[in-house]
Amino acid sequence: MAKTDQLTVFINDSTLRDGEQAPGVAFTAQEKVSIASALERAGIDEIETGTPAMGAQEIESIAAVGKALRRAVPIAWGRMAKSDVDAAVSTGLTRVNLSVPLSDCQIRAKFNTNRANVLERILDIVPYALDRGLKVAMGGEDSSRASLDFVCSAMLTAEAAGAHRFRFADTLGVLEPFATYAIFRRLRSETGMELEFHGHDDLGLATANTLAAIRGGATHASVCVLGIGERAGNAALEEVVAALAHLSDRKASVDLTHLPALADLVASAARRPIPPGKPIVGSAAFTHESGIHVHGLLKDPGTYEAISPNRFGRKREFVLGKHSGRAAVVDALHSLGLKADDLRAKSVLAQVREHASKTKRVVGATELLEFYAKACVAERFEAVPV
Numbered sequence: 324m325a326k327t328d329q330l331t332v333f334i335n336d337s338t339l340r341d342g343e344q345a346p347g348v349a350f351t352a353q354e355k356v357s358i359a360s361a362l363e364r365a366g367i368d369e370i371e372t373g374t375p376a377m378g379a380q381e382i383e384s385i386a387a388v389g390k391a392l393r394r395a396v397p398i399a400w401g402r403m404a405k406s407d408v409d410a411a412v413s414t415g416l417t418r419v420n421l422s423v424p425l426s427d428c429q430i431r432a433k434f435n436t437n438r439a440n441v442l443e444r445i446l447d448i449v450p451y452a453l454d455r456g457l458k459v460a461m462g463g464e465d466s467s468r469a470s471l472d473f474v475c476s477a478m479l480t481a482e483a484a485g486a487h488r489f490r491f492a493d494t495l496g497v498l499e500p501f502a503t504y505a506i507f508r509r510l511r512s513e514t515g516m517e518l519e520f521h522g523h524d525d526l527g528l529a530t531a532n533t534l535a536a537i538r539g540g541a542t543h544a545s546v547c548v549l550g551i552g553e554r555a556g557n558a559a560l561e562e563v564v565a566a567l568a569h570l571s572d573r574k575a576s577v578d579l580t581h582l583p584a585l586a587d588l589v590a591s592a593a594r595r596p597i598p599p600g601k602p603i604v605g606s607a608a609f610t611h612e613s614g615i616h617v618h619g620l621l622k623d624p625g626t627y628e629a630i631s632p633n634r635f636g637r638k639r640e641f642v643l644g645k646h647s648g649r650a651a652v653v654d655a656l657h658s659l660g661l662k663a664d665d666l667r668a669k670s671v672l673a674q675v676r677e678h679a680s681k682t683k684r685v686v687g688a689t690e691l692l693e694f695y696a697k698a699c700v701a702e703r704f705e706a707v708p709v
Contacts, residue, residue: 332567332575333543334560335519336362337371338589339388340400341557342547345593352384354592358548359388361588363395365581367560371420371545372397375410385414398460403444408452419452420490422462425469425477438473442480449484460488460519467493471506475513488517490545493532496525496555500535507539519543522558524550529558534566537573544575548589549597549604561586561603569630580636603635610640612685614648617641621650642685643675655691663695670698 339355342348350358359370370392372385389397399416401407403423411419423441424430430441445461452459461481466474478489491510493503503520510518520536522529522545533544550559564577586604590597599607609632611617619626624639632639641651649668652675656663663671674694675686686694 329542330573332537332573333368334564334575334577335369335371335543335545336367336547336560337545337557338547338551340371340373342551344553345551345556348551348593350592352387355384355388356391358589358592360391361585363392365585366577367395368576369396369398371400374401375399375414376401376407382410382414385416389414389416403448405448405451408448408455408457411457412455417456417458419457420460420462421448421452422464424465425463425474426465428468429465441477445477445480446484449481449486453485459486460490461486462490462492464492465494466491467498468495471509475510478510478514482514482516488519488543490519490521492521493523496523496529498532499528500531503532503535504539507536507541511540517542519545521545523552524555524557530562530566533558533563549586551593551595565603579634582635583637609637610642612642612644613646614651617651618648621654643691644679644685645676647672647675656695659688659692661695667698670701671695
């Protein structure tokens with residue numbers, strides 16, 4: 324039974340399962356082991372390793388991940404079916420998440436049956452898995468479009484059948500945080516079992532919904548590195564754990580300094596470049612150009628950084644561009660061992676802004692030196708008497 328007053332939020336990373344379902348993403352067995360090992364070093368609690376029902380090759384890679392882990396718990400994922408349970412057993416893992424659709428739309432489309440049949444499946448398959456040595460979490464697919472009363476019935480049926488956790492899946496990413504919070508308050512009032520939220524990002528609300536679920540009583544958060552996954556992806560691991568560290572009394576046992584390297588590893592394996600503006604791990608996340616911002620940061624980093632980049636093993640960076648001010652130019656020149664009075668700094672700044680506007684990119688050190696040299700030449704020329 325989960326305690327509702329616990330301060331720890333357990334992180335279940337699904338990069339190797341749901342993340343790999345992103346279009347065009349396919350991890351090799353070695354990449355899966357490398358990613359899982361990096362997740363474990365970062366402090367991730369649980370790792371969803373893949374879908375055994377895909378076949379022998381997937382079973383082999385899942386087994387390899389399971390053998391490589393020492394602390395993080397490897398979990399197989401499957402449908403609420405005996406064949407998927409059998410496949411999970413063959414991996415050598417002892418934990419499985421068994422998913423079943425809960426919305427009327429998906430029940431009709433997948434089973435051509437009704438809600439009663441779903442409850443029967445749960446009562447049949449969960450004990451079947453338990454009898455084969457698996458610890459079972461039940462996943463409610465498309466829970467966000469299902470009747471909440473039925474979601475509660477399915478959850479309680481799974482609990483009675485022996486499941487230790489219920490995963491509420493916002494499969495199509497249709498929730499918003501206020502509704503998510505209310506849903507998890509209801510779920511928590513119905514059960515003391517572990518509750519997990521799995522959110523998709525179709526409306527850009529997966530991280531917000533995950534935080535709302537945690538505030539409402541969720542004990543576990545299902546995430547993916549960089550938020551990769553089907554369609555618009557899932558809740559991003561780095562966003563969720565950073566937000567918990569900064570905004571919540573409840574924390575995840577994740578070392579934030581591991582997040583940038585972990586993101587680089589997954590981006591490389593997935594062949595998906597990290598957008599510069601990606602929170603926490605993007606190259607521009609702690610980069611400043613605006614003159615007003617840089618001027619303030621040089622005096623007190625707290626003026627325009629609520630979260631220090633040091634928390635993530637990163638450093639703040641100033642770049643020169645169209646919106647830079649004299650303070651940034653002086654600081655940049657100083658870093659190159661050069662000094663500039665107001666007149667010279669003003670000349671360099673004018674050149675920086677003109678160049679950035681024409682090229683639509685930041686100004687590098689070589690270009691800055693050229694601008695400084697031009698300013699010095701112009702200054703000497705103006706000083707020559709006529």
